[in-house]
Amino acid sequence: MNYRAVRAIYLFEMARTWRTLLQSIVSPVVSTSLYFVVFGAAIGSRISQVEGVSYGTFIVPGLIMLSVLTQSIANASFGIYFPKFTGTIYEILSAPISYFEIVLGYVGAAATKSIILGLIILATAGLFVPLHIHHPVWMLTFLVLTAVTFSLFGFVIGIWADGFEKLQMIPMLVVTPLTFLGGSFYSIDMLPPTWRTVALLNPVVYLISGFRWSFYEIADVSVAVSIGMTTAFLVICLAVIWWIFRTGYRLKN
Amino acid sequence: MSSIISVANLSKTYGSGFKALKNVNLDIKRGEIFALLGPNGAGKTTLISIICGIANPSEGKVLVGGEDIQTSYRKARSLIGLVPQELHTDAFESVWATVSFSRGLFGKPKNPAHIEKILKDLSLWDKKDNKIITLSGGMKRRVMIAKALSHEPQILFLDEPTAGVDVELRKGMWEVVRTLQQSGVTIILTTHYIEEAEEMADRIGVINKGEIVLVEDKATLMQKLGKKRLTLHLQPTLAALPESLAHYELDLCDSGATLVYDYDTKGERTGITSLLSDLRTAGIRFNDLDTTQSSLEDIFVDLVRAS
Numbered sequence: 036m037n038y039r040a041v042r043a044i045y046l047f048e049m050a051r052t053w054r055t056l057l058q059s060i061v062s063p064v065v066s067t068s069l070y071f072v073v074f075g076a077a078i079g080s081r082i083s084q085v086e087g088v089s090y091g092t093f094i095v096p097g098l099i100m101l102s103v104l105t106q107s108i109a110n111a112s113f114g115i116y117f118p119k120f121t122g123t124i125y126e127i128l129s130a131p132i133s134y135f136e137i138v139l140g141y142v143g144a145a146a147t148k149s150i151i152l153g154l155i156i157l158a159t160a161g162l163f164v165p166l167h168i169h170h171p172v173w174m175l176t177f178l179v180l181t182a183v184t185f186s187l188f189g190f191v192i193g194i195w196a197d198g199f200e201k202l203q204m205i206p207m208l209v210v211t212p213l214t215f216l217g218g219s220f221y222s223i224d225m226l227p228p229t230w231r232t233v234a235l236l237n238p239v240v241y242l243i244s245g246f247r248w249s250f251y252e253i254a255d256v257s258v259a260v261s262i263g264m265t266t267a268f269l270v271i272c273l274a275v276i277w278w279i280f281r282t283g284y285r286l287k288n
Numbered sequence: 289m290s291s292i293i294s295v296a297n298l299s300k301t302y303g304s305g306f307k308a309l310k311n312v313n314l315d316i317k318r319g320e321i322f323a324l325l326g327p328n329g330a331g332k333t334t335l336i337s338i339i340c341g342i343a344n345p346s347e348g349k350v351l352v353g354g355e356d357i358q359t360s361y362r363k364a365r366s367l368i369g370l371v372p373q374e375l376h377t378d379a380f381e382s383v384w385a386t387v388s389f390s391r392g393l394f395g396k397p398k399n400p401a402h403i404e405k406i407l408k409d410l411s412l413w414d415k416k417d418n419k420i421i422t423l424s425g426g427m428k429r430r431v432m433i434a435k436a437l438s439h440e441p442q443i444l445f446l447d448e449p450t451a452g453v454d455v456e457l458r459k460g461m462w463e464v465v466r467t468l469q470q471s472g473v474t475i476i477l478t479t480h481y482i483e484e485a486e487e488m489a490d491r492i493g494v495i496n497k498g499e500i501v502l503v504e505d506k507a508t509l510m511q512k513l514g515k516k517r518l519t520l521h522l523q524p525t526l527a528a529l530p531e532s533l534a535h536y537e538l539d540l541c542d543s544g545a546t547l548v549y550d551y552d553t554k555g556e557r558t559g560i561t562s563l564l565s566d567l568r569t570a571g572i573r574f575n576d577l578d579t580t581q582s583s584l585e586d587i588f589v590d591l592v593r594a595s
């Protein structure tokens with residue numbers, strides 16, 4: 036194991052985060068605050084409680100997931116796409132490091148960044164609404180699992196993308212709709228039965244449901260199913276990355 | 289001398305079906321400066337990319353320091369430093385950070401003294417805290433070399449190291465390369481500047497259309513393929529060559545003012561003595577003569593045309 040290489044990539048990526056602090060940390064915090072003002076205060080004041088929790092409090096886990104998902108994908112996809120774009124990837128590919136170590140460095144840094152971001156948003160939310168976390172360990176588990184899984188997903192997008200448009204396409208056209216329709220702002224029990232069934236095809240539902248359960252012990256689907264689905268997605272991403280490196284797809288051909 | 293790199297039956301076909309390398313066999317000796325010459329698109333960069341792990345080979349085997357580049361890639365790659373042709377840099381990093389990053393990437397413990405030495409050797413020390421984006425092209429090129437040397441490689445690949453570099457800087461780089469060779473580093477360079485290969489290399493390989501056309505000691509190559517040209521400045525000028533001189537295959541140039549005779553230095557007889565004697569018999573007079581040796585460039589052009 037080339038720990039020094041993993042460390043070098045990890046620190047390099049984290050240095051990029053600190054260099055772009057405004058874009059990386061401040062802007063998601065600002066947009067989350069706006070969600071609270073609009074959904075929590077303005078609209079939320081007209082909505083009665085959702086499953087025994089005030090609406091403002093109810094949307095906190097969904098908002099955190101929204102940011103963690105999109106930021107994990109954005110960080111990881113950009114992290115690996117940019118060296119491909121500038122050509123500096125030559126150095127990574129010619130270094131004595133394994134694919135696992137490359138992924139560990141890039142995905143580790145992207146996940147770290149979104150976990151930090153998730154916690155910052157959690158703290159920001161605490162300023163707007165009263166929060167109580169029933170299962171802090173599970174909350175962290177879901178946070179880490181989601182950050183890692185979607186950083187892996189972002190890594191795949193970053194390798195696949197051969198232009199900035201493609202880099203933005205999946206997050207914009209697939210992930211954002213799935214997140215909004217995944218129950219960030221409502222319980223899927225509020226949907227008509229048909230749409231509820233459709234919603235269950237959305238993997239994000241399971242993430243948000245499990246994450247919300249760790250806060251308030253209320254969930255759309257069982258926690259075991261949530262963990263199972265998230266882990267399944269993690270395994271799929273790992274399998275795709277394994278295939279990418281084995282074939283050299285968009286890297287070595 | 290033992291081989292430090294051994295390439296056997298290496299082929300590369302790109303997804304488009306383009307065959308960039310066709311059954312390449314090549315051995316690089318430990319401690320030499322090897323120049324790989326070839327026109328654009330000949331396969332130089334593809335060959336280097338495969339040896340360094342940037343591209344996958346389609347067929348064949350490469351050993352670096354006795355280690356297979358695919359099954360024992362860690363050991364093989366840690367011996368190599370690569371300076372690619374294009375200036376790929378992390379624009380917003382400082383010189384110091386980017387060179388230190390490279391060392392870490394190759395699994396070496398921190399060694400600020402070594403990095404300081406490299407930066408000083410490459411006249412980059414006073415720029416160590418500058419962002420790369422602020423540097424000139426020549427400096428960026430040297431940053432790339434510094435990155436490649438950061439992990440103390442035994443083999444250094446320089447892919448077109450002096451493309452777009454001014455004469456003074458080019459000479460400076462040659463100095464650096466020679467110093468490296470003296471410290472035991474094996475150097476493989478590709479170049480368009482034949483003059484550079486002629487000046488630097490111990491051995492020369494010529495690649496064209498994905499095939500190695502020739503590998504030879506530079507001196508032997510120059511001697512073996514070196515032709516000389518005798519130019520006679522005629523006085524008075526000549527309208528046409530007499531029949532008696534037809535078998536010399538002379539060229540009458542400049543409206544009959546110069547007579548050109550190509551001869552082979554490797555041949556036992558150059559034919560010069562009899563030519564001069566026959567000229568005298570034919571009554572052709574000249575007031576000056578000079579001889580020139582063909583350069584590596586001429587040899588190269590001949591080889592590429594022939595292949």
